[in-house]
Amino acid sequence: MANTWLPPAEYVETLPRATAYACLYFTDxxxxxxxxxxxxxxxxxxxxxxxxxxxxxPWETAVRECREETGLVFTGEPRLLGTHFVRDRGTRHWPANHIGFIFDGGELTDEQIAAVVLAPEEHTSYALRTLDQWRREMAPGDFARLAAIDRARRTGGPVYLENGPAEA
Structure with missing residues (x-):
């Protein structure tokens, strides 16, 4: 079978679909x-x-979404803690691969935490907890992602995470 070159627009149509998200990981x-x-x-x-x-x-997304969801205006530099790949589940729920970029938001002061104003259409509350406390609150896969990102921040090395169809 001979290789046939396709114009870029046609070639892109043959590739898997993916969407992307980005977020900031904060601690107090x-x-x-x-x-x-x-x-x-x-x-x-x-x-x-x-x-x-x-x-x-991805960086612009993380900063914009943080401002929209919490009212916090993040002015730090981008530091990637990890990437997260969620496989296409083949359902109406999310019919594409989903790729995430998790950036380090640093430490929030008590004043910054007190200034958080949530977007009520998206979030009902916020919490600050230790990893041990979060372990009891979260599904195992979600907690594993949190623990990996926290570890990446402490060690200085980014992580790559995957979720399959059953885990996502």
Whole structure:
């Protein structure tokens, strides 16, 4: 079979679909991780972040989504803690691969935490907890992602994470 060159627009149509999200991982000065409870369920916790808009970079997405979801204006430099790949589940729920970029938001002061204002259509509350406390609150796969990102921040080395169809 001979290789046939396709014009870029046609070639792109043959590739798997993917969407992307980006977020910021924050702790307080005691090292407790900040997460937001989503309106999608009592037991679903997330970092400030969301899906990329057209024309945005992952970093721009993380900063914009953090501001929209918490009111916090992050002015630090980009430091990638990890990437997260979620395989296409082949369902109406999310019919594409999903790729995430988790950046280090650093430590929040008590004043910054007190200034958090949640977007009520997206999140019902926020919490700061130790990893041991989060372990009891979260699904095992979600907690494993949190623990890996926390470890990446402490060690200085980024992590690559994957979820298959059953885990996502």
């Amino acid at each position: 000065t005691a090292g407790r991780a900040l997460q937001l409870r989503t309106t999608r369920g009592e037991d679903v916790w997330q970092w400030p972040g969301g899906n990329m808009d057209p024309g945005e970079t």
